[in-house]
Each structure stands twice: as structure tokens, then as C-alpha cells.
Amino acid sequence: MRARDNPFRSERVLSLRYRLGGSWDALLVRFERLGRRAAIVGPHGSGKTTLLEDLAPRLGAAGFTPRTLRLDTETPRFEPAFLDGFFASLGPRDIILFDGAEQLGALAWHRFERRSRAAAGLLVTTHRPGRLPTLVETSTTPELLESLVAQILGDPAPELRPMMPALYERHRGNLRDALRELYDWYAAVQVETT
Amino acid sequence: MSSLSLQLADARTKYRPGERVEGVAFWELPELPRSLEVRLYWRTQGKGTVDLEIVRSVTFEGVALNDRRPFSFDLPTGPYSVSGKLVSIVWGVELVAEPGGKADNVEITISPTGEEVRLDRGEKS
Numbered sequence: 001m002r003a004r005d006n007p008f009r010s011e012r013v014l015s016l017r018y019r020l021g022g023s024w025d026a027l028l029v030r031f032e033r034l035g036r037r038a039a040i041v042g043p044h045g046s047g048k049t050t051l052l053e054d055l056a057p058r059l060g061a062a063g064f065t066p067r068t069l070r071l072d073t074e075t076p077r078f079e080p081a082f083l084d085g086f087f088a089s090l091g092p093r094d095i096i097l098f099d100g101a102e103q104l105g106a107l108a109w110h111r112f113e114r115r116s117r118a119a120a121g122l123l124v125t126t127h128r129p130g131r132l133p134t135l136v137e138t139s140t141t142p143e144l145l146e147s148l149v150a151q152i153l154g155d156p157a158p159e160l161r162p163m164m165p166a167l168y169e170r171h172r173g174n175l176r177d178a179l180r181e182l183y184d185w186y187a188a189v190q191v192e193t194t
Numbered sequence: 195m196s197s198l199s200l201q202l203a204d205a206r207t208k209y210r211p212g213e214r215v216e217g218v219a220f221w222e223l224p225e226l227p228r229s230l231e232v233r234l235y236w237r238t239q240g241k242g243t244v245d246l247e248i249v250r251s252v253t254f255e256g257v258a259l260n261d262r263r264p265f266s267f268d269l270p271t272g273p274y275s276v277s278g279k280l281v282s283i284v285w286g287v288e289l290v291a292e293p294g295g296k297a298d299n300v301e302i303t304i305s306p307t308g309e310e311v312r313l314d315r316g317e318k319s
Contacts, residue, residue, distance in 0.1 A: 002314050003240030004282035011244055183241050187279040187314075 001187055007152050008183035013176070016148055018051040024058055027136065034133045036095065036121030041129045042138030045174030048125035049099050051138060055123065056097055064095045064120055071103035087115045095121035102126045140175050142168040148175065149182065197222050200232070200289045200298045207301065208308035211271040215302065219254070219289045220262035227291040230254045234267045235288065240281035275303040278313035 003009060020027065031038055040048045056066040067090070071077065078086075090096075096116050101124035104112060109131060116122045124132060146164045153160075160182070171177040202217040209215060219232050234250040250267045257263070267287070276283045288299040303310045 001279065002277035002282055002312070003280055004277055004284055006240065006279075009239050010241060011239060014244075180241065187241075 003187070006183055006186050008179055008186055012152055013179050016050070016151065018047050018054045019144070019147075020051070020054075024055075027055070028058060028062060031121070031123065031135055034135060036123075037132050038123055038135035039101070039129065039132040040123065040125045040136050040138060041127070041134050042125075042136075043127060043173060045171070045176035045178070046138040046140050047175070048138050051136060052097050052099055052123065052125055059095050059097075059121075064093050065091060066097050067094045067119070069096060069098045071098075071100035073103075076103045077108070083112075083115075087118065090119045092120060094119045095123065098122065098124040100125060101131055102128065140168075140173045145175055145178055148179070152179075196224055196296065198289050198291060198296055198298045200287060200300050202287065202300055202302070208303050209269055210306060210308055211269060211274070211304055213269050214266055215269060215287060216264070216266040217287065217300075218262055218264050221257075221289070221291070222260045223291065224259070226257065226259060227294070227296075229292045230257050231290050231292075232265045233288050233290060234269070234285070236273065236283055236285045238281050239284055240278075242281065269304055272304075274305040274311050276305075276311040276313060 040051055042048050052068075056068065059066050067086070069078070069086070096119050098112075101109065101112075113122070113131075122132065123135065129137075142165050145168050146161065149160060149164070167178050167181060171181070198219070198221040200217055200219055202215060215234065217232075219230075221230065231251050231253045233248045235246060235248045237246040238244055249270055252265045252267075254261075254263050273283050275285050284301060285304050286299055286301045288297050290297045305311050
């Protein structure tokens with residue numbers, strides 16, 4: 001199968017949005033009550049980044065300016081000059097959305113957190129609680145995986161359904177990795193149609 | 195009523211490197227956009243990060259709400275339109291109005307034969 005035809009190609013997976021248990025308004029109220037300084041906490045592949053992305057336009061609609069930062073294992077630290085420029089440019093209605101806060105060591109986090117107080121808010125994602133009060137704990141279930149697969153395929157996938165529990169377990173609930181395995185499955189077994 | 199459309203000359207979608215793409219952009223908009231642009235781009239699709247490069251662009255000046263404009267691009271020599279199991283390179287021409295991002299898009303192929311190079315089945319078609 002051509003990569004462009006694979007139903008689990010990254011643009012399709014990235015189009016999946018976070019499925020919030022409650023209402024977005026309630027979440028924003030909770031963020032406000034936490035002083036607009038909070039964390040989205042959860043394991044790999046549980047939707048932290050997606051939730052952060054989905055909150056950005058809602059914060060924008062509430063009159064704030066989302067300012068995004070991201071660290072990951074490939075880019076685990078900020079260049080000092082970049083951060084200096086970033087903090088110098090912060091406005092009073094800016095909210096920092098920082099994906100991957102666990103990449104910062106304790107001292108670097110302490111400095112970052114202190115400098116971020118010039119902003120209207122700070123929302124981070126992290127794998128473990130403790131850096132800021134927890135706004136949301138993200139988690140997954142085999143049923144969620146199955147539902148996302150059905151959404152991508154546009155229809156329940158009877159041939160895939162029996163695979164779901166084992167797939168979920170194999171990736172320890174990491175839905176991103178589970179969906180990548182499905183990409184490989186389609187790339188390998190689908191009959192050529194074009 | 196709001197619409198944007200692209201038509202390539204002779205509805206052609208298969209090209210060889212270095213050839214010229216010609217077409218017409220036309221639109222009917224309720225208000226004038228800040229910019230109206232036709233772009234020639236390629237992007238990747240597949241398992242990894244999506245990469246995108248805008249290779250050529252034409253910005254239309256002095257447009258009317260209901261208007262049509264011809265455009266043309268000389269195609270580069272590469273990369274070719276190609277598909278493997280892990281990644282595809284897909285070429286296209288798009289008409290974009292900003293702000294709002296209203297757009298129309300036509301995919302094209304660029305290769306020595308005009309057909310997409312297929313690596314997913316170990317041969318070129």
C-alpha cells in the first residue's frame with residue numbers, strides 16, 4: 001500500500017482530537033481557579049499534547065494569546081538566547097503552553113517557572129505530577145483505542161477488533177505507538193488496489 | 195456565497211520535470227481577503243512527520259470580489275512524485291485566501307513519465 005493511502009498515516013492520526021470527559025468550559029473554569037498555572041499529566045501516548053493543542057484556541061477565544069513551547073527527547077533543552085527572547089516578548093495576556101516540561105531538570109524548571117510568572121498563565125504537559133497543580137490526568141483504555149481506530153477507518157473494523165486488546169497491552173496504553181503499529185500492519189498486509 | 199476554485203489547463207495533472215503548469219484561479223467572495231495566492235507545493239504523507247515545502251507562489255494583486263486570474267509555474271526538476279510504504283511525496287497546486295485559509299487544491303504528479311514513481315511494490319509504474 002502506498003504511504004499516502006495508509007489510513008493510519010500521520011496526518012490522519014494527528015487529526016484525531018482529544019476526547020474530554022467533561023465540558024471545555026468546566027475545564028477552563030478549573031484552570032482559572034488554579035491561577036492559570038497548571039499541568040496536564042499522563043503517560044506517553046495518552047493525549048497530553050492533543051489536549052494542549054485543543055485548549056489553545058479556546059484560550060484564544062477567552063481573550064488570551066497562547067504561546068507554545070515544546071521539548072522532547074530529540075530536542076531536550078532550549079537555547080538560552082531563544083528563551084531570553086521568548087520571555088522578553090511575553091505580553092500580559094499571553095499564556096505559555098509548554099509541551100514536555102519533564103525534559104527540564106529541577107534547576108532549569110525552577111528558573112523557567114519563575115520567569116514564566118510574567119505571563120498570564122502557564123500550562124504544561126508532564127509525565128508525572130508535582131511541577132504544577134494537576135489540571136487533567138490523561139489516560140487511555142482499550143475501548144478508546146478501538147473507538148479511535150473506528151474513527152480513522154470511517155467504520156468499525158471487524159478484522160481489527162480482535163487485535164485491539166493485545167495491541168493496547170503491547171504498547172502499555174500508549175495509543176500513539178499502537179496507531180503506528182497499525183500503520184505498519186496496513187503497509188504490510190493490505191492488498192494493492194491502485 | 196463564497197467559493198474558490200482552480201482549473202489546470204486541459205485538466206492536466208501529469209507533468210514532467212521542468213514543464214510549465216498553467217491554469218486559472220477564480221473566486222467569488224463576500225469580502226476582499228488580505229491576500230489571494232496560488233502555490234505550488236510538495237508535502238510528505240506517511241508514517242513520520244509531515245514535511246511541506248512551498249516551491250513557487252503567485253500573489254494576485256488588485257483583485258475583485260468576483261474575479262478570475264491566469265497563473266503559470268515552471269516546475270522544478272525534483273523531487274519526483276513518489277510513493278513507498280513509509281512515505282509518499284505528493285505535489286499540488288492550491289489557491290489560498292487569507293485570513294481564513296479558504297482554499298482549493300489540485301494534486302499533480304511530476305516525474306519523467308508523468309506517473310507517480312512506485313516503490314511500495316518494488317517497481318515503477
